[in-house]
Amino acid sequence: MDPSRRGVMGAALFSVALTAPNWPDVVGRMEAAGTGAAQRIGMPEARLVGDMTERISELDDQFGGRHARPMASAFLINTVAPYLRADAPDDVRKAMLSAASDLLYLTGYMAVDEGLHGLAQRYYVKALELAGAGEDHLTYCTTLRGMSVQAVDLGHGAKAMELADAAATASPKAGPRMQAFLVGQQAHAAAQTGDRTGAMRYIREAEAAMDRAEGRAKALGSYDPAALNYHISQVRYELGDMLGAVEAMQQADRLRPAIYRRTRMHQRGTLAERQFEIGHLEAACATWNQALDDYPNVQSGRADDRVRTMFKVLRPHLKNGTARDLYERARHVTPASLSA
DSSP, X not given: OOGGGSGGGOOOOOOTTOOOOOHHHHTTOGGXXXXXXXXXXXXXXXXXXXXXXXXXXXXXXXXXXHHHHHHHHHHIIIIIHHHHHEEOOHHXXXXXXHHHHHHHHHHHHHHHHHTOHHHHHHHHHHHHHHHHHTXXXXXXXXXXXXXXXXXXXXXXXXXHHHHHXXXXXXXXXXXXXXXXXXXXXXXXXXXXXXXXHHHHHHHXXXXXXXXXXXXXXXXXXXXXXXXXXXXXXXXXXXXXXXXHHHHHHHHHHHHSOTTOHHHHHHXXXXXXXXXXXXXXXXXXXXXXXXXXXXXXXXXXXXXXXHHHHHHHHHGGGTTSHHHHHHHHHHHHHSOGGGGO
């Protein structure tokens, strides 16, 4: 049994009515995690949780959430939960709460990747609670932003804007990379609500912040020029600039480090769909072929979605030799259920 399906973390539907707790409501509330167990922990245990979170994140980047999330869920239940119940000095307890909140955020992110949106929200809300208890402002803001990403990807623009604004408002004094990380998401959400002026203003702010950030030590390694170009593409797409959306997504693909294989596969699928939308069938097929190069090594619900869409849009075009060759190749390297 998948440990993450036990108890309050059972799967449910995405709730657009979700209310995220505000920072003052959660900060410093140590009762968010019970104490008094016989075990006593120190900083080595908190560092262990942080190190494991980094390793699981690397596996997610390379192989997808379907492989990595069950590992995270088991670690949360079997190791982290007992640590949170253990006796510890205040500084150790805060460090453990912070590490646990970061792992919960990552596990929620991987649940989104699998399409388990209600489950993801449960992880995210618990991450907010523990981040507040551990006075970890960074993870609190990052989690709110993650919730906004989930909402905008599901088409809930107003909720996505609310969450992105909450993340930006709650952020401590942010360096330029963190600012770009937050403002880029505000741009995407604003564009989905039809706020062209706001979206373009946020994108300019994100570009300026990224320019300042490049060359400095990375505060958020996963938000880089490739991620910014992805946001630029999303904004252009929402605002109807199809050619601009394709161009920015191509730039994101060129800049993306090879370690982000799951993201590369998913976003190449998205790029191909947009190339197809503007009538560039053969270019789209070439991009889909690149996505299929990665697909066998990625276990991801979003990757599966891109493949399903590919099969659907290609069927009316199988008289085209390039499309037919791609279709036949895809049938041999993807599960038969995706082409049904």
